[in-house]
Amino acid sequence: METLQREIAETSVFEDDLPFDAATVCGGDRDDDTVTDDAQTSLADATDSGDGAADATGEPPLVAGVDQAFVDDHAVSAVVCLRGGAVVERVYAVEPVAIPYIPGLLSFREGTAILSAFDALSREPDVALVDGSGRIHFREAGIATHVGVTLDLPTVGVAKNLLCGTPRESLDRKLPRGSRVAIEADADVETAEPGTRIGDAVQTRQFENSDRYVNPLIVSPGHRVSADTAADVVLACADGYKLPEPTRLADAYADEVKAEVRENLG
DNA sequence: GCGACAG
């Protein structure tokens, strides 16, 4: 398995090779006219990737969210596709899990169900947000990278926790919404030179009038996406919640299906 | 042996 991951990492492309510009994703991107907010936002331009299919038609890109739920020894994988913030398609698949959860080998546990769900999809997403890590992995082949390379689809890894790597600055503080903190490879990432930026901690949401704070999401390139674009897409899909809409909706759909599935089984 | 570890 580790050998396969090294091969996947070599095949993967951690650079932009997308049919659209992250700025055209829309559907979310909180733009509260509140206050103390004028710093960023204008990072999108001069990013023209050449042949934009979605751009050409002026049509927003098709963004897919992928998430899993479990019922005993079965994984329920749900995929929800959005275009311009509207749900266009939802599919799911149920597959038995082959191995238990082992940090670093997640794709071998959930991969089959995910690929099966994509098989049921009638469209080809322009990019997919996969729950879990992409490049932020011991061998730079997290589940987002594994799925992306297997389907040769642009993918982004969206995790709630850091698997490995070191944040350039402490994440244990209240970061402003929209901020990013680079995650660098360290000794735990055996395939990259220490110091290599393998992803970012991205603050998609933050409390305004509270002493407490929301932890950032851990975003990393899966395949055919750069670290900057990965973060751009996630922030563009954020709509008031910590999780980007595609992921949030896939999560809810997986739970919905799970309830029905656990009766067709036990 | 100890530590660390996505979902």
Next chain:
DNA sequence: ATCTTGTCGC
């Protein structure tokens, strides 16, 4: 990931 009531906050 999953098992779960109440509870604090906008």
